[in-house]
Amino acid sequence: MAEAVDKVDSLRLNRFETKRLLWALALSLLLHFLVWGGYELGKKTGLWQRFHWPAMLHLAKKKSPPPVLQPSDPTIFLDVDPDQATPDAPKDTKYYSSKNSRTANPDANQDSNQPKLTGKQKDVPKTKDVPRQPNVKPQPPQPEPQPKKEAQPAQPKPTELPGDTKLAKLETSPDKTKEAPTEKPRTLKQARAQQSNLFPSMAMNQDGGTRRMALQPSFDAKATPFGDYDRRFIDAVTQRWYDLLDSQQFSQDRSGKVTLRFRLNFDGTVSSMEVLENTVGELLGYVCQKSITDPTFEPWPSDMRRMVGANYREIVFTFYYY
Numbered sequence: 506m507a508e509a510v511d512k513v514d515s516l517r518l519n520r521f522e523t524k525r526l527l528w529a530l531a532l533s534l535l536l537h538f539l540v541w542g543g544y545e546l547g548k549k550t551g552l553w554q555r556f557h558w559p560a561m562l563h564l565a566k567k568k569s570p571p572p573v574l575q576p577s578d579p580t581i582f583l584d585v586d587p588d589q590a591t592p593d594a595p596k597d598t599k600y601y602s603s604k605n606s607r608t609a610n611p612d613a614n615q616d617s618n619q620p621k622l623t624g625k626q627k628d629v630p631k632t633k634d635v636p637r638q639p640n641v642k643p644q645p646p647q648p649e650p651q652p653k654k655e656a657q658p659a660q661p662k663p664t665e666l667p668g669d670t671k672l673a674k675l676e677t678s679p680d681k682t683k684e685a686p687t688e689k690p691r692t693l694k695q696a697r698a699q700q701s702n703l704f705p706s707m708a709m710n711q712d713g714g715t716r717r718m719a720l721q722p723s724f725d726a727k728a729t730p731f732g733d734y735d736r737r738f739i740d741a742v743t744q745r746w747y748d749l750l751d752s753q754q755f756s757q758d759r760s761g762k763v764t765l766r767f768r769l770n771f772d773g774t775v776s777s778m779e780v781l782e783n784t785v786g787e788l789l790g791y792v793c794q795k796s797i798t799d800p801t802f803e804p805w806p807s808d809m810r811r812m813v814g815a816n817y818r819e820i821v822f823t824f825y826y827y
Contacts, residue, residue: 579727582735583630589723598725600630603732608715609723615714620722624708628762628825631706632722704743707827730812738769738802746796746824761785763793763824768817771810773802776817785826793824 583600590604598618610620622632761784768777775798783790805813 579729581630582732582739583724583726584736584739585726586721586723589719589721594727595725598727600724600726601729601732602726603728603736604726605728606723606726607717608713608725609717609719609721610713610715611718611720611722613714613716613718615716617713617715618725619711619713620715620724621713622709622711622722624710626707626825626827627710628823629706629709630724631709632724633706634708635704635706704740704747730809734803734805734809741800741802742796742822745800746793749792749795759785759789760826762826763790764821765793765797765823766819766821767797769802769820770817771805771813773804775802781821789826793822796824797822 579599579601581600583602583606585602585604585606587604589606589609591607592605593607594605595607595618608618608620615621620632624631624634762782763780763785764782766777766779766781767775769775778794778798780790780794810816
């Protein structure tokens with residue numbers, strides 16, 4: 506018995522379908538060519554700029570203004586003499602301090618932001634030479650005068666009885682028991698001179714000049730909330746540095762510098778000490794590290810900790826040997 510077999514169509518396209526496919530491909534290429542050609546033609550002739558595009562397109566094409574550059578905070582501490590302090594702060598400077606100061610020179614003949622100095626070094630911003638006096642210690646505070654005691658009535662002299670032992674009175678020389686009183690500074694200038702003797706300095710050498718006139722040259726420096734704390738910190742480190750150098754009588758013929766980086770924590774402790782540069786040898790470099798790790802520093806004030814916004818400050822401290 507024969508079965509009925511269905512006829513299967515061929516997978517090959519016939520002539521009509523092939524022709525229709527070619528027409529579709531040609532129309533697609535023509536449409537793409539017209540769109541691309543019209544865009545390029547309108548771009549060259551400026552046709553597209555004449556249309557009023559939506560506001561969003563204009564906002565997208567408009568260039569944003571460049572950001573306003575804020576002046577950076579000063580990063581180098583400068584010791585400002587009280588006689589050179591000014592009420593107004595400079596607008597832009599790399600130095601900060603506990604007081605404001607403005608650039609000045611004894612001869613005001615140029616318009617510059619730095620004073621003209623004729624010293625012997627080019628590393629530390631110092632305006633005058635202060636000779637070193639070894640083994641100079643800070644003057645202790647003068648004791649407050651005690652109130653005078655009321656005179657007591659004279660006691661009757663005891664009657665000496667036979668057999669009593671008499672204590673001989675010791676005669677002492679006032680020159681041997683009493684030290685000469687230290688001279689107390691009577692003016693702020695004298696007090697500053699005594700303080701300067703503790704920390705000797707060598708004037709800087711640099712070109713410059715300014716139209717501000719002053720008897721002593723000065724730098725631009727800006728007072729910051731950290732100035733007072735950093736002043737005390739630097740004083741403690743400097744004093745310890747000289748104490749260590751004097752106690753061991755290290756050789757003074759070495760010249761160079763030691764640069765240290767460390768963290769000053771909010772509680773006054775020091776951590777993460779790192780030597781960035783040392784050109785004077787391991788021994789003098791160790792003295793510099795001890796000058797920072799030996800003193801006990803006070804904790805940060807609450808306002809200072811709030812402004813820093815962290816529990817530590819990263820500090821780079823450089824010691825110069827001349």
